Amino acid sequence: MKKYKYPTTIIILLLTITANAQLLDKLKDKVENQLENSTLSELSEEEVAAGLKEALNRGIEVGVNQLSKPDGYFKDLEIKIPMPDEAKQVETKLRQIGQGKLVDDAIESMNRAAEDAAIVAKELFVAAIKSMTLTDVMGILKGDNNAATAFLEKATRTALFDQFKPVIKKSLDKVGATKNWNLVFKNYNRIPMVKKINPDLEEYATNKAIDGLFIQIEKQELAIRQDPIARVSDLLKKVFGNNG
Numbered sequence: 001m002k003k004y005k006y007p008t009t010i011i012i013l014l015l016t017i018t019a020n021a022q023l024l025d026k027l028k029d030k031v032e033n034q035l036e037n038s039t040l041s042e043l044s045e046e047e048v049a050a051g052l053k054e055a056l057n058r059g060i061e062v063g064v065n066q067l068s069k070p071d072g073y074f075k076d077l078e079i080k081i082p083m084p085d086e087a088k089q090v091e092t093k094l095r096q097i098g099q100g101k102l103v104d105d106a107i108e109s110m111n112r113a114a115e116d117a118a119i120v121a122k123e124l125f126v127a128a129i130k131s132m133t134l135t136d137v138m139g140i141l142k143g144d145n146n147a148a149t150a151f152l153e154k155a156t157r158t159a160l161f162d163q164f165k166p167v168i169k170k171s172l173d174k175v176g177a178t179k180n181w182n183l184v185f186k187n188y189n190r191i192p193m194v195k196k197i198n199p200d201l202e203e204y205a206t207n208k209a210i211d212g213l214f215i216q217i218e219k220q221e222l223a224i225r226q227d228p229i230a231r232v233s234d235l236l237k238k239v240f241g242n243n244g
Helices: 008-042 045-068 085-096 100-130 134-141 147-174 177-189 201-226 234-240
Strands: none
Touching: 045 100, 045 134, 045 147, 045 201, 085 100, 085 177, 100 147, 100 177, 100 201, 134 147, 147 177, 147 201, 177 201
16 A cells, blocks of 8 residues: 655645634634624614514415415415314225215315415414514524414414404305215214214314414514515514524
């Protein structure tokens, strides 16, 4: 095996370059951190709060509008409302005996009801945003990528359920989901030797519709935090520019 001998000066030079590169990397990180802190310090508390609230309002506007469109739930596999877990055997059994269309109609109508009701969530979200304190704002700005969504869910989930449920009920009736649901379980419960089952449609559909809302809003929050293109105003660019 052939061995190469390097002059001592070359070895010293290589070591020096490596050490300097590491030093430059550390210096670069330090400068970037200082610049970030400097930029944030140039923003007033009011600007930071306004920027975050603008971002949340935009995320809600886009998210809710997306879900309230036709197929907003039904064609989005991440949030599409399926039959409840406790009714999986119902779905399986009915499909086995040639009644799959009945199940499909029930699933589609649940999702249509959620799309029909989604728009009413906007008002509650906006009210929660208006009530945010500066502590809330700073915690969200420096928090995880879903910190704003987590804040909104904690602040609105209970009220959202109370306000959403009657709207979902009306929508379920309007799009025929209640009728389809009753047919599904009526037909299933007629099958000999099966355990009777009939989950609460309104409660189930309401919770799943709300879950879908928060999933969609989290997507919008992540886009504003990580995608410069999503920051459509100068204020959003100033507040979130250092987080992208």
